[in-house]
Amino acid sequence: MSQTKLQSFLEANVSTAIGFGISWAVTPFVMGAFGYSVGAGTAFGITVVYTVISIVRGYLVRRFFNRMEVRRG
Template sequence: MRQSRSGSLLETAVSTAIGFVVSWCATLIVLPLFGHAVTAGPAFGITCIYTVLSVLRGYAVRRAFNRLAARRAARVIGGGNAQ
C-alpha cells in the first residue's frame, strides 16, 4: 500500500519534531559532559542548525537514490547495459 503525499508529509514532520526534541535534550546533557556550558537558548540554536543540516542531507540522499532507481529502471526498460 502506497502512502499519500499528505501522509508522507505528516510522517516526516512528526519524525523531525521528535528528533528535534530528542536532540535538544541531548545537547543540554551531552555538551556539559565535555566541558561546554550551555543553556536552553544556545542549545536550541545548535539544535536548529543540526536539524536543518539533517533535513538537507536526508533530501539529498533521497534524491540521489531516486536518480539511481530511475537509471536502473531505464536500463531494464531499454534492455541495455549502458551507464
C-alpha cells in the first residue's frame, strides 16, 4: 500500500523537524570550524533555509518512489 500525498508530506516534516533541531544546535560549531562566527539568530536563518530545501527534497523523493512502486504493481 502506498502513502497518500499528505502522509508523505507529514513524514518528511517530522523527519526534517528532528534534523532542524540538530542542525540549529551544531551550525555555530560547524561554521566556527570554517572560520565564521555566527550567533543563534544567524544559525537559525541558515537552518531555516536548509530545512525548507530538505522538506521539498524529502517529499519529492518519496513521491517518486511511490510512483515507481505503483507502476510495478
